[in-house]
Amino acid sequence: MSGIVLSASVRQNLLSLQSTADLLATTQNRLSTGKSVNSALDNPTNFFTAQSLDNRASDINNLLDSIANGVQVLQAANTGLTSLQKLIDSAKSIANQALQTTVGYSTKSNVSTTISGATAADLRGTTSFASATASSNVLYNGTAGGTTAASGTTTLGASIGSFASTGATAGDGTTALTGAITLIATNGTTATGLAGNAQPADGDTLTVNGKTITFRSGAAPASTAVPSGSGVSGNLVTDGNGNTTVYLASATVNDLLSAIDLASGVKTVSISSGAATIAVSASQPGAAVSTAAAGAVTLKSSTGADLSVTGKADLLKALGLTTSTGAGNATVNVNRTTSAASLGATIADGSTLNVDGHVITFKNAPIPGSTGAPSVPSGYGASGNILTDGNGNSTVYLQAGTVNDVLKAIDLATGVQTATINANGTATLATATGQSNSSINTSGQLKLSTGVNADLSITGTGNALNVFGLAGNTGSATAFTAARTSGIGGIAGKTLTFTSFNGGTAVNVTFGDGTNGTVKTLDQLNTKLQANNLSATIDANGLLTITASNDYASSTLGSTSAGGAIGGTLTSALTFSTASNPVQDGVAQTARANLVSQYNNILNQIDTTSQDSSFNGVNLLNGDQLKLVFDETGKSSLNITGVTYNSKGLGLAALTVGVDFIDNAAANRVLTNLNAASSTLRSEASSLGSNLSVVQIRQDFNKNLINVLQTGSSNLTLADTNVEAANSQALSTRQSIAVSALSLANQSQQSVLQLLR
Known part of the structure; x- marks a missing residue:
């Protein structure tokens, strides 16, 4: 291969195409992963920085579950605290x-x-009341001029x-007309009776000083036939109270x-076994009675009341008492006159005085037991012209009564004098020890003793x-009053002490006029006693009782356990009873035992609720502890120490029947706990709330911090898809052009090939 020689242009195109392919591969990788940095080779700094941020976010995220459990x-x-509060x-x-239950x-x-x-x-009491003297207006007698004192x-x-x-x-x-003339004619024509229409008929009446005289036809009944309490005398039947029936068969003027004299009090009557004995009142001077003589009728009043006679006008005219005629009524008045021996003002029959709740009645009659008067009623006694029941109630008889008799009656009512009722119907009056009888002074004023x-x-x-x-200066007052003289309190200046009773404040009470810290009234005493859990009452007889308050109803005053021993100088003046023991109320105690x-x-x-207030095995109300870590290093954390909030931990103890709730103080002690x-x-709820707030804040903080860390990491490693997509498109175009260029570079070599063929 090394022997193959490529042209410079081909070699250059191949290199360009390889570079474009590398760039396109990188872009496609970024598009597929979404990251611009996928390994340390891409960008060591960003890669390791992002990895550190992601690791921290992961660590913090792992803590969130623990924090959530802590919440x-x-x-x-x-929740347990809320329930415990409701139970409390x-x-x-x-x-x-x-x-609120009965003590x-x-x-x-x-x-x-x-x-x-x-x-x-006034708790001081009194050693005695002194009788005061009150003065009336001046009383005058009947002497001409009206200025002579009575x-x-x-x-x-x-x-x-x-x-x-x-x-x-x-x-x-x-x-x-004479007294012997009959009231009706025997045959209606003879001159033996009143003439014509003047004759009274059956059922006619006369009214004399409020008493009734009734006319009846026929003869008076026998003594055995009269009503009980009445008596017959000649042609009259009387009831002893001034009411009389006149029988017309033979009745005379x-x-x-x-x-009339029986009704006016001029005469009196004694009744026995149906028979009436009529006599002139011993109080009538000179036996002054009504008469008919020398052709004229003379009417007499008693000394105790004016006379008023009302009846048929024809009858009164026939007696020469009026000029009126006819069947209608006419009235004849016969008035008394005052004199130097009598008061200048006459008192009306039936008037009364009410003295300190006792009644004095003024009556127009002679005193019972006197000559010609009825006998003294059983249970009463007569003294002078007073009839008394011995209890302060009296009747003063006007016909012979005097001012002195009235003063005696007033003294009997006030207790200045007392009356002893004797078997013979008399009363023996005596002046009470230390008292002075009421009197009348030389000026004619009554000097009335108030009594004690x-x-x-x-x-x-x-x-x-x-x-x-x-009746006062104007004569229109409806009452006369006067106060007794009050002596100083019998316990004034004495001190009563109580030691502390059931933790109260010891009491020192000095009785006085209520000033300078002294005590006079019951309210002031109770104010002093209240701080020592005591209270006081007093009854109408002056019985002062010091009692334990409702809060300490189960305690005994003066006992070793409760205190409240009594002492002070008052104990030498008064004898206090031995402190009584409290007496339980069975019904109330049963109710209180049920509450226990x-x-x-x-x-x-409370005990079971505190034990059940756990989550995931942690119970902050049963003594457990909670530790929460908020960052990856463990340096940021919160330690929450639990409490033991069962009944004992809250300071509450089970109650005992017969000891707790037994009185208000026991109930108040429980309420205090x-x-x-x-x-x-x-x-504790406030503390837990504060801790919960802290935990929730840190929980939210960690969530936000994780987001920040993850965002920072993404910013360092994530690819921009828009840019990478554009790069991919550009590289694809660039690759196509490079392929075309390589093809062009190869065409020159193909031309040589054609020559070889």
Whole structure:
């Protein structure tokens, strides 16, 4: 072969064709692989640099799976924390139910003492109340001019009122009216009775001072036939209260006048076995009764009330008492008059005074038990002109009663005086120790003692308040009041102490007027005791009771375990009871025991939940650790230390029936632990969240870094397909031209060949 000699042109064309073929092969290789550098021979620098970048991207990509697993471990732990928080909240709900359940003791431990006179407004009590004196307006007697002061002997009753008729006739109008004249004529024509229409008919009535006189035809019944409580006397049947029936068969004007006097109080009646004994009231001066004589009727009032008679006008005209005629009613009034011996204002029958809840009634009648008056009712006693029940309620009888009698009745109501009821119907009055009886001074003012039992309060009905000057300066007040004088508190200046009770603040309480740190009211005392888990109450009898609060209902005051021992100078002035032991409420304790069981079930769930919060064998809530590597060198990493968050790890212990939830303090202790566990879970959740955020950021960073590395590697080795395609096309053309050129170069040698032929 070496002996073959090619022409220069052929040799040159062959070399060009070989070069083109090499270039075309290279271009086709790049097009097929997509890379411009396929081996170190292509471009050692780019090849090894790209290989380094690819290797790093591969290493980092291998770490992504580990990071992804770490994310799931963190998410599993976070899921566990969320569930644990919900379980803690459920446990809190159970503890709060215990607080809202009835306290587990029907009686809490307490000590008590009685402070005489103490109230919630003033715990100091009182050594005594002093009776104060209150003054009325001036009372005057009936002396002309109205400026003469009344005295204790001034009577309540006034001078008898008298009214004389103008004269009247009976029968045929020629017979002078006398008491013996009958009320109806025997045959309607003779002059033995009132004439004509003046005669009362069956069922007619007269009203006298609110009492009723009824006319009935026929004769009066026998004593055995009268209603119970009533009595018969001649032609009259009376009920003893001023109501009378006049029987017309033989009744006379005197019978009618006697009935009027019974109603007005001029006369009194005693009833026994259906028989009535009528007598002139011993209080009527000079036996002043209504009469009919010398052709005229004279009506008399009692000393205790004015007289008012209302009835048929014809009857009253026949008696000469009115000029009115006809079947309609007419009224005759007979008024009393006041005098130097009586009050200048008369008091109305039936008026009352209400003194400190006790009633004083003023009545127009003689005192029971006096001459001609009914006997004293059982259970009552008479003293002067007062009838009393011994309990502060009295009746003052107006016909002979005096201002002194009213003062005694007021003192009986206030307790300044007391009444002992005797077997004979009398009452013995005595002044209470240390008290002064009410009186009337020389100026005519009532000096009323308030007594010590209550502040004085007087109200009235009728005109009683005005008559006795108790209706204020204007005479229109509806009540008269006066306060007692209060003594200083019996425990003022004394100190009560309690040592610390169940961890509370020891108490030092000094009783006083409520200033400068002293205690006066129950509210102030409770403010002091609250910090030591105690509270106080006081009843109407001054019994002060110090009680353990609901939080420590299971504790005993003064015990070694709880504290709260009592002491201080007050204990020398008052005797406190021995601290009582708390008494369990069975129903409430059963309810609380059920809550203990529910709570312990929650703790079991906390334990199992913390154990189940794992992923791929790693449990950050059960003490495991998690290490995550973020780069190929291992220098960038994150170590996450796990926690043990079972019930014990959270500081929660199983509860014991009869110990836990037994009172509010026990429930509050559990709540405190639960709140601490809740705070721990929140703190750990925050930490896990922070770590998870870091891991996710690094996970995203690694993904992006892999893309950067791979892109850099590709930039170093990838071929530009557009360029390589153009090169391929150019080389193909170039190859075709080289083949043609080689053919042309060979033609000269073919010409020589032709010559040889």
